[in-house]
């Protein structure tokens with residue numbers, strides 16, 4: 001925790017905060033002694049001018065102390081808040097660039113807790129650290145010395161309470177620290193259940209599983225609550241127990257002090273200041289013990305934050321990148337791939353080549369590796385073996401930013417951002433004109449419903465929930481089309497479209513001059529979607545079963561023929577399906 005905070009805090013501001021603290025501590029330590037002097041000299045000896053002078057000095061010291069305290073508090077608050085801002089943005093950047101495997105390993109719910117709740121723990125601990133972690137030991141040490149000078153004998157009385165206090169702190173910490181550490185993991189769990197409940201609300205209702213989910217949430221909720229109550233109840237014992245000890249020690253100090261005063265062994269003012277120092281010591285001790293509770297909890301949070309920040313970037317840019325010219329050729333050479341958490345090859349010996357102006361369609365059964373294959377092109381994953389080449393050069397020799405600039409990718413799970421149709425389309429090209437956006441909507445067969453909803457400024461709710469599944473998909477296609485790219489990839493993007501819209505959309509794509517010149521890669525399940533492609537790649541269990549044009553494959557690929565037949569009604573022919581689609 002200290003390392004993480006140290007690396008990300010402004011050292012100058014921290015130094016300044018401690019400097020201000022020095023004034024506060026000095027004032028706190030000096031004032032009881034001055035009070036004692038006022039009593040011993042001013043009141044007992046009736047020295048009124050002394051009372052005035054010393055009173056004025058007290059006022060100045062108090063003011064300095066207050067200024068020091070306020071400045072320290074301000075600096076501590078701003079530093080800890082800025083630390084939070086820094087950590088949150090580092091984590092967000094890391095998460096948005098994280099390889100899919102790491103993202104899945106950490107889990108969405110936990111990543112949210114780490115970016116929010118854990119960062120807050122770090123902020124709180126840093127604030128306490130800048131306020132109390134230095135002040136409390138300084139006060140403890142300073143007040144002990146000052147108390148010793150006031151009365152060494154009374155100091156012994158006070159010291160007798162220390163072992164009792166230490167025992168109390170150890171017992172409370174032993175019970176509460178593990179409970180505080182557990183809070184973070186339980187918060188992860190409640191976030192997970194809550195997220196699933198929100199995103200899967202329709203499934204829950206459709207399967208009538210409300211009661212089951214309610215119970216699941218209730219368990220997660222009560223686990224967290226029970227744990228937090230135990231942790232806070234345990235630490236809340238600290239304050240009354242310490243107050244009891246402080247009061248008992250004060251009684252003992254007054255009792256012994258009264259004897260010392262009666263025996264002329266100590267002036268009365270010293271007893272007053274001694275009691276103040278004893279109280280200061282005990283409060284400093286109490287604050288210090290509270291820090292011992294805050295720090296382990298923040299340490300657990302720091303560890304969880306560090307885990308995110310330490311995730312290695314598995315997809316890196318080259319040291320000496322090549323310049324990526326217009327892409328005229330894409331090829332795979334003996335590509336193998338396994339996901340990091342499994343040794344099983346998801347793709348094996350994939351080789352093909354496609355040129356600018358051509359369309360490659362990829363077809364195959366569920367789980368045959370279609371999505372995995374196209375993920376290499378924008379480098380969402382790197383191959384385990386073999387190469388992906390652009391214009392004959394390994395894709396890993398180019399900067400990812402250059403690569404992404406030249407590739408337009410529409411993923412299987414269409415996603416829209418909250419905003420407007422315009423703001424979503426501008427993701428494709430921030431400089432796109434209204435005319436370009438309208439054209440993209442036309443190609444994606446989306447202009448009709450977008451106009452009905454208010455045109456380019458039509459609002460898009462969170463996750464695009466004010467649009468249907470097919471409409472979201474068409475808007476995602478429009479976003480991809482707005483981009484002037486060299487390669488367009490559509491990962492099963494046409495599946496939610498009806499036959500007619502699918503056919504019209506592909507016809508419009510084929511007519512567009514920019515898209516005509518580009519490489520198009522279409523992953524699809526429907527034969528009608530892929531039949532016109534220049535090359536159809538048939539994937540079967542991660543291997544290329546066949547590659548060629550529709551007519552060729554019908555002749556020589558049993559797998560392709562089987563797919564075609566499975567989609568034809570008895571009396572249909574493919575030409576009929578195509579005819580129906582283009583109607």
Ligand SMILES: Nc1ncnc2c1ncn2[C@@H]1O[C@H](COP(=O)(O)OP(=O)(O)OP(=O)(O)O)[C@@H](O)[C@H]1O
Nearest residue numbers: 100339342346364365366367368369370371372373
């Ligand atoms: N993140 C992952 N970690 C581990 N295995 C994965 C991961 N993603 C996919 N797989 C596995 O890789 C194989 C290929 O998956 P992929 O998503 O590429 O298939 P697909 O052909 O696109 O399937 P679909 O048509 O259902 O979308 C499957 O067996 C799947 O279980």
